Amino acid sequence: GESVGLHLPTLSVQEGDNSIINCAYSNSASDYFIWYKQESGKGPQFIIDIRSNMDKRQGQRVTVLLNKTVKHLSLQIAATQPGDSAVYFCAGGTSYGKLTFGQGTILTVHP
Amino acid sequence: EPEVTQTPSHQVTQMGQEVILRCVPISNHLYFYWYRQILGQKVEFLVSFYNNEISEKSEIFDDQFSVERPDGSNFTLKIRSTKLEDSAMYFCASTFGVSGPSTGELFFGEGSRLTVL
Numbered sequence: 001g002e003s004v005g006l007h008l009p010t011l012s013v014q015e016g017d018n019s020i021i022n023c024a025y026s027n028s029a030s031d032y033f034i035w036y037k038q039e040s041g042k043g044p045q046f047i048i049d050i051r052s053n054m055d056k057r058q059g060q061r062v063t064v065l066l067n068k069t070v071k072h073l074s075l076q077i078a079a080t081q082p083g084d085s086a087v088y089f090c091a092g093g094t095s096y097g098k099l100t101f102g103q104g105t106i107l108t109v110h111p
Numbered sequence: 112e113p114e115v116t117q118t119p120s121h122q123v124t125q126m127g128q129e130v131i132l133r134c135v136p137i138s139n140h141l142y143f144y145w146y147r148q149i150l151g152q153k154v155e156f157l158v159s160f161y162n163n164e165i166s167e168k169s170e171i172f173d174d175q176f177s178v179e180r181p182d183g184s185n186f187t188l189k190i191r192s193t194k195l196e197d198s199a200m201y202f203c204a205s206t207f208g209v210s211g212p213s214t215g216e217l218f219f220g221e222g223s224r225l226t227v228l
Contacts, residue, residue: 034216043115043202043219044154089154097142097206097217098167101154 010106019077021105023090026071030092034099035064035075038087044101047075049093077107085109113137115220117203123226127192132223134186134203143186144204144217145178147171154202160186193227200224 013019025033032051036044050057050064050073057064063076073090087106091099116135124130136143145157159166160178177189186205190197201224204217 041221043204043221044217045219046216049216091154097144097159097204098156099146099154099217100156103153 009103010108012108012110013080015080015082015109015111017080019075019080019084019107019109021075021077021088021090021107023073023075023102024071025073025090025092025102030094030100032093033064033066033073034091034093035062035073036089036091036101037084038089038104040086044089047088080107080109082109082111113218115203115205115218117201117220117223119223120221121224121226123228124193126195126227130190130193130197130225132188132190132201132203132225134188134220135184136186136203136205137207137218138184140205140207140218142166142206143178143180145188146202146204146219147199148202148222149199157188157201190225193225195227198225198227 011021030052032049034049035047037047038044048059048062048064050066055066061078065074077084085108087104089101089104091101093099115137118133122130143160146154147157148154156169158168158172158178163180175191179187200222202222203220206217
């Protein structure tokens with residue numbers, strides 16, 4: 001079946017550094033992949049997505065890379081700020097909005 | 112900025128009781144969802160709803176669960192007889208999707224925490 005999971009549960013970085021959060025998926029029928037950010041006590045917040053026929057997409061300070069050969073997804077955050085501290089989830093999605101979430105990585109940014 | 116709103120923010124109930132969680136999706140959205148997150152675990156899909164009917168549901172969404180859009184604004188999740196393992200944060204989400212949601216940009220509410228004792 002489809003599953004989406006994360007390599008590392010926690011990541012600590014210094015303010016201003018670049019962060020890379022990784023995600024692996026297996027046997028996916030996803031049409032697209034998404035990164036969500038979840039702050040404590042709040043719902044998931046969309047960051048960026050990428051369609052399954054693409055390998056890179058850039059947003060504001062964020063870049064998502066998709067490697068279908070090894071079924072790997074990553075989120076790169078440039079110049080990480082304390083406000084970026086949160087749990088980051090990858091998810092695979094189908095055309096009807098059903099998302100399969102990974103376990104989550106806790107990103108901590110130290111001033 | 113439009114947002115998905117959920118009530119209550121926290122509900123405590125006794126096992127076996129019925130619970131209704133309410134959501135007001137963003138007004139021009141067409142697709143509605145319920146997800147849940149057990150403490151410390153990943154977010155899990157429960158059900159999707161479009162055109163006044165369920166589009167898809169997960170294995171979690173058994174006969175104890177039901178959804179309804181009773182009017183033009185509310186979207187509810189009912190759990191008929193709660194179990195201890197239903198304790199979780201329940202998130203409502205919505206998206207516009209002209210011809211079906213084609214991106215991951217679901218807008219999530221802040222969640223309703225359900226505690227079953």
